[in-house]
Amino acid sequence: MATRAIDSRDTVPAVTADDRRRWFRGQAFWLVAPALLLLVICLGLPLAIVTLRSFSEPRWGWQNYAWFFGTPVNLTVLQRTFAISAWVTLVCLVAGYPYAYVMTAVGPKLRLILILCVLVPFWVSGVVRTLAWVILLQDSGVINSVIRAVGLSPVKLIRTQTGVVIGMAQVLLPFMILPLYSVMKTIDLRLMQAARSLGASPARAFAQVYLPLSLPGVYAGAIIVFILALGFYITPALLGGPRSTMLSTLIQNQVLSLLNWGRGGAMGVVLLIATFVLLALAAPLSRQPHKTGSRR
Amino acid sequence: MASSSTRGAAIDLKSVSKHYGSFIALDKVSLRIEPGEFMTLLGPSGSGKTTTLNVIAGFTEVSSGSLDVGGKSVIGVPAHKRNIGVVFQHYALFPHMTVSRNVAYPLTLRGIANPDRESRVRKALDMVKMADFGHRFPSELSGGQQQRVALARAIVFDPPLLLMDEPLGALDKKLREWLQLEIKRIHRELGTTFVYVTHDQEEALVLSDRIAVFNQGRIEQIGTGRQLYDEPETLFVGKFVGDSTILRGAASTSGNETAIDVAGRKVAAAKRLSDGAKPVMLLRPEKLSLARRGKGGQDRNTLPGRIGEAIYLGSGSKYEVVLADSSKAIVRSTLDAETFAIGDEVDLIFAGSDVKLLADDENADFTLT
Ligand SMILES: Nc1ncnc2c1ncn2[C@@H]1O[C@H](COP(=O)(O)OP(=O)(O)OP(=O)(O)O)[C@@H](O)[C@H]1O
Ligand SMILES: [Mg+2]
Numbered sequence: 150m151a152t153r154a155i156d157s158r159d160t161v162p163a164v165t166a167d168d169r170r171r172w173f174r175g176q177a178f179w180l181v182a183p184a185l186l187l188l189v190i191c192l193g194l195p196l197a198i199v200t201l202r203s204f205s206e207p208r209w210g211w212q213n214y215a216w217f218f219g220t221p222v223n224l225t226v227l228q229r230t231f232a233i234s235a236w237v238t239l240v241c242l243v244a245g246y247p248y249a250y251v252m253t254a255v256g257p258k259l260r261l262i263l264i265l266c267v268l269v270p271f272w273v274s275g276v277v278r279t280l281a282w283v284i285l286l287q288d289s290g291v292i293n294s295v296i297r298a299v300g301l302s303p304v305k306l307i308r309t310q311t312g313v314v315i316g317m318a319q320v321l322l323p324f325m326i327l328p329l330y331s332v333m334k335t336i337d338l339r340l341m342q343a344a345r346s347l348g349a350s351p352a353r354a355f356a357q358v359y360l361p362l363s364l365p366g367v368y369a370g371a372i373i374v375f376i377l378a379l380g381f382y383i384t385p386a387l388l389g390g391p392r393s394t395m396l397s398t399l400i401q402n403q404v405l406s407l408l409n410w411g412r413g414g415a416m417g418v419v420l421l422i423a424t425f426v427l428l429a430l431a432a433p434l435s436r437q438p439h440k441t442g443s444r445r
Numbered sequence: 446m447a448s449s450s451t452r453g454a455a456i457d458l459k460s461v462s463k464h465y466g467s468f469i470a471l472d473k474v475s476l477r478i479e480p481g482e483f484m485t486l487l488g489p490s491g492s493g494k495t496t497t498l499n500v501i502a503g504f505t506e507v508s509s510g511s512l513d514v515g516g517k518s519v520i521g522v523p524a525h526k527r528n529i530g531v532v533f534q535h536y537a538l539f540p541h542m543t544v545s546r547n548v549a550y551p552l553t554l555r556g557i558a559n560p561d562r563e564s565r566v567r568k569a570l571d572m573v574k575m576a577d578f579g580h581r582f583p584s585e586l587s588g589g590q591q592q593r594v595a596l597a598r599a600i601v602f603d604p605p606l607l608l609m610d611e612p613l614g615a616l617d618k619k620l621r622e623w624l625q626l627e628i629k630r631i632h633r634e635l636g637t638t639f640v641y642v643t644h645d646q647e648e649a650l651v652l653s654d655r656i657a658v659f660n661q662g663r664i665e666q667i668g669t670g671r672q673l674y675d676e677p678e679t680l681f682v683g684k685f686v687g688d689s690t691i692l693r694g695a696a697s698t699s700g701n702e703t704a705i706d707v708a709g710r711k712v713a714a715a716k717r718l719s720d721g722a723k724p725v726m727l728l729r730p731e732k733l734s735l736a737r738r739g740k741g742g743q744d745r746n747t748l749p750g751r752i753g754e755a756i757y758l759g760s761g762s763k764y765e766v767v768l769a770d771s772s773k774a775i776v777r778s779t780l781d782a783e784t785f786a787i788g789d790e791v792d793l794i795f796a797g798s799d800v801k802l803l804a805d806d807e808n809a810d811f812t813l814t
Contacts (some may be wrong), residue, residue, distance in 0.1 A: 341502055343537035345524040347551035347598065354525075357550075361541050 170184045196421075203414030222300070223399070232397040233356025233385070234378035235315060240318040241325035241374045242367065249329035249366070253336075267323045275320060283307065286388065306374040316388045317381055325370040325379060332366025369433055376424055393397035396420055453481035453638035454515035456501060461510030463496055470496045472662040473510070474611030476803075480605075483632050483639045485649040487685070496640040497659070498608050501640065513603055519673065530599030530607040530637075536591040538583035538650045544570070544594050545579035551602040565663035565786045569631075570603035572592075572631060589620045596628075600635060610642045625651050646686050650674075658682050674729070680806045683727040690774040692726040692748075705802075708768040712746045713797045724802045732776040732799035735764065737783075738790040746800075748791040750774065752785045766793050773786065 203213050217223050252263045272390060285291045286306040292301040306312040336359060344354035382397040389395070396416060404413035455476040463471040471493045478484045486494040498503035500512065503524030512520055518525055538547050548569055570576045575592040577657045583591055599607055612628075613621040621645045629652055632639050643649055649656045650670040658665045658673065658681070666673060677683035684691065694707030696718040703714040706728060714728055718724055738749060753773065754765035764785060766774040774793050778784075785791060 245454055286785070337535075337537070339533065339535060339537050340526075340539060343531070343533060344539075344550075345504070346529065346531035348525050348528070348554040349550075350523075350525050353554065358539055 157278045158401075166284060197409070199414040200418055201414075202410045203412075205419050206409075206411030207428055213411045214419070217415050217419060223416070226396055226399055227423075228392055229310075229393070230379060230420075231423070232321050233310060233317070233393070233395060234375050234381075236310075236314045236376045237317045237321060237378045238325075240314060241322050242371060245322055245325035245329055245370065246363075246367070249326050252330050254338075267326050270320070271323060275383050276387075278320060278386045279316055282312070282319070282384075282388055286312045286315070286352050299318045304408075307388060308393065310389070310393045313385045313389045313393045313395075315383045317378055320381075320384055321346050321374045321377055328369035328373065329363065329366040332369070336362045368431065372428065372431055375427070379420060419440070450605070452605060452636040453479075455480045456606065456638065456640070457511075457513040458497070458501075459513075461497075461500060461512060462508045463500065464508045465628070469662050471500070471507075474662075474664055476664060476667065477658055478638060478640060481636050481638055483629075483641065483652060483654045484606050485641045485643060485653035485656045486659055487643060487646060487649040487656050489644060489685070492659040493662040494644070494659050495610055496662075498531075498610050498640065499604075502529055502531050502608055502761045517626075528602070528604050530602070530604040530662055532592070532595050532599045532607070532609040532612045534611040535588045536588070536595045538591055538595055538598070540583055542582075543579065544575065544583070548579075548582070548598045548601050551598065555602060565601055566597075569597040572600070572634070573597045573627070589616055589624060592616065592624070593627075596631070600637070601630070604637065606640070608640050608808075611644070612641075613648070613666075621648070622651075628652065646766060650686075654713075655706065656686075658685060660685075677727065677801060677803065680725050680727065680803045683801060683803060684803070686777050688730050690728040690730070690776075690778075692728070692768070692772055692774070693770075694724060694726060696720065696722040696724055708748050708750075708770045708772065710746075710748055710769075712748075712800070714802060715797050715800060717804060718802065723805055725805045727801040727803055728774070728799060729757055730763075730775050732795055733774060734778045734794045735766070735776055735778065735783070735785060735791045736794060737785075738792055741792070741794065745794050745796050747794050748774075750793050752787050752789045752790055752791060755785060755787055766791060768793065 181353055187301075204210065206213070247372070248263070252260055255263070287293070288303065288305065288307065290307070292306065297304050301330075306315070340358050340362075341351075341354050344358045349357065381395060382401065385393060385395045386398050386401075389398075400413045400416045400420075403409045403416065456476070458474055458476045459473055460473045461471055462469065462473055474493070474497060476484075476497075486497055495781065496563065500507055501514070502676065503519065503522060503526075505518065508536050511518060514527065514529070538544075545566055548566045549562055552565060557565070566579070567576060570579060573596050575590060575593050575597060578586065578590065578594070583594070586594065592615075596612070607630075613624055616624065625648060628639075628641075629632055629743040641649075641652060653670060654668055655667060656673055657667045660681050666678045668676070670686070673786060680691070692707050694705040694712070696703050696705050696714065698704075698718060698720040701717055703716070703718045704711045705714050705718075705724065705726065711776050712726075714724075736747075748768055750766040750768040752764055753767040756763040758777075761777060761779045761782070762784060764776045764778070766776060768774060776793070
């Protein structure tokens with residue numbers, strides 16, 4: 150039966166690249182048009198305007214960029230934005246990697262529960278979740294109550310970088326777990342058995358076989374989390390203090406409080422370019438031609 | 446690479462059982478494999494072959510029993526410390542490593558440094574005729590090529606024992622037959638003990654020094670292919686190894702003589718059975734001959750029947766003869782023998798001494814996959 154089905158598929162005339170191109174011009178374009186339109190109107194256009202205003206306000210020229218790079222606070226905040234994002238990425242990776250692995254190893258029922266645990270926070274508004282963290286992290290909050298109860302001295306979490314990293318990592322964790330899981334579920338676990346038979350201890354089998362094969366998922370998750378973290382606004386604003394301000398808060402300050410679209414725009418453009426540079430640097434890492442296991 | 450014939454390790458399984466909950470995957474399996482021997486585990490799907498192999502490799506812990514490899518107990522020794530080569534049906538090459546790095550991997554793990562490592566990798570790849578493919582990735586190889594690389598990887602570290610679990614199962618017939626001969630040659634050149642799993646009895650006969658026939662977690666019989674074919678100890682073995690005709694009868698014994706009532710005739714049995722026993726008669730196709738009804742075989746046993754199917758094989762013909770009790774006999778005849786057509790009335794002729802009398806066994810029915 151199965152072979153019959155394959156045979157008949159083979160006899161269907163192949164769709165050539167040329168056919169596909171013609172089809173795209175005729176039909177497919179209209180299918181992607183709404184999304185394209187939305188992107189142009191809601192992203193491309195505002196971005197162009199913001200970029201333009203960073204050069205045109207209050208006069209034409211590089212003044213806003215000169216101001217940005219000439220003000221030490223800006224550079225400190227830019228550096229801190231990258232540092233916090235890196236920490237968030239690291240925390241997500243450390244927490245998400247074993248979680249995603251367990252998702253591949255358990256039965257279908259438990260896996261569904263694990264996936265739900267990842268996704269449920271998505272259904273709760275970011276503001277609500279962040280406020281929940283405020284309750285947990287504040288000086289008289291749940292975490293410090295527990296710490297005091299066991300007789301240790303309380304730690305300052307709210308309005309610190311640590312608090313910001315914890316809150317952001319929780320919000321961004323799904324963006325790490327899902328790409329990791331999608332790569333890990335394609336890794337053939339029998340390869341680990343093969344490695345064992347060749348003399349690899351479980352730790353070496355993991356480091357030399359499983360880990361390299363899971364790296365595409367690590368890169369994908371890390372890039373998504375890092376980039377989302379760079380532009381994070383609500384969580385650092387609510388959980389952070391003056392010494393954990395991130396760039397998005399400064400931008401908001403310039404634009405909404407000082408109505409300085411030129412400086413705000415320049416800061417946005419700097420963040421955008423920095424992100425692109427980073428992506429360009431990371432791209433060769435994630436390009437692995439022979440990455441997936443031959444699961445049959 | 447070793448070439449002496451004393452390189453192989455002996456394996457001794459004593460009363461090994463493996464339980465999964467209440468399910469018994471292996472039931473007191475005892476098997477001794479001599480150094481350098483080519484032992485095949487043969488049996489239908491689910492009979493416990495892979496479980497046995499996994500127990501030897503260290504992937505599965507036994508529930509009870511003892512297991513010695515090379516004279517030392519390996520119970521509790523983790524897989525990576527057993528120094529046993531394993532070839533899997535699904536190749537299990539590391540997709541992120543080239544062929545050379547795959548084969549070098551066990552050497553790297555053993556801390557073997559480069560001039561030596563490289564030359565051993567080359568030797569192993571030479572042995573499987575894959576020397577020109579070292580720079581390729583597994584995804585750039587065909588199934589047969591991948592399996593040869595997997596074989597090279599499993600022998601490159603000179604293990605005293607090589608386990609193979611249906612290594613040719615995913616390949617087509619031509620390639621399988623050619624690789625069988627390659628595996629045989631490599632076994633001869635290495636002198637390593639090979640344990641090979643298959644459910645293909647022809648493959649088992651081609652490759653093995655001895656064959657252990659598995660059925661439902663137990664070993665039915667261990668012997669050379671010839672012993673299994675000529676002297677099956679159980680009905681299951683008789684049916685599983687080679688073609689056979691199975692006739693069921695009833696024994697009637699007076700004094701030292703036993704006659705068996707089968708398909709409406711009485712046939713003299715070669716040995717004495719208790720009166721009223723219900724033995725199974727097993728006959729190999731080449732021990733049977735045919736003649737037109739009443740035209741021969743007067744000095745031997747004859748059973749009347751009708752040709753149910755006639756198949757021309759090139760080298761001769763194969764007939765299915767339907768007997769009076771509607772049981773079927775398979776007969777092979779050579780080209781120069783008389784030919785019959787479907788529906789012809791014939792006599793099935795055989796010598797009493799060629800009949801294997803076996804105990805009936807309802808577990809002997811299996812589905813071949
Ligand atoms: N982890 C396990 N849990 C429960 N039952 C198992 C497990 N592994 C194997 N079994 C059962 O043990 C029996 C023997 O399995 P095994 O894999 O040894 O069969 P096999 O002879 O290799 O068959 P095949 O030719 O299909 O590979 C099967 O019935 C199987 O379902
Ligand atoms: Mg198996």
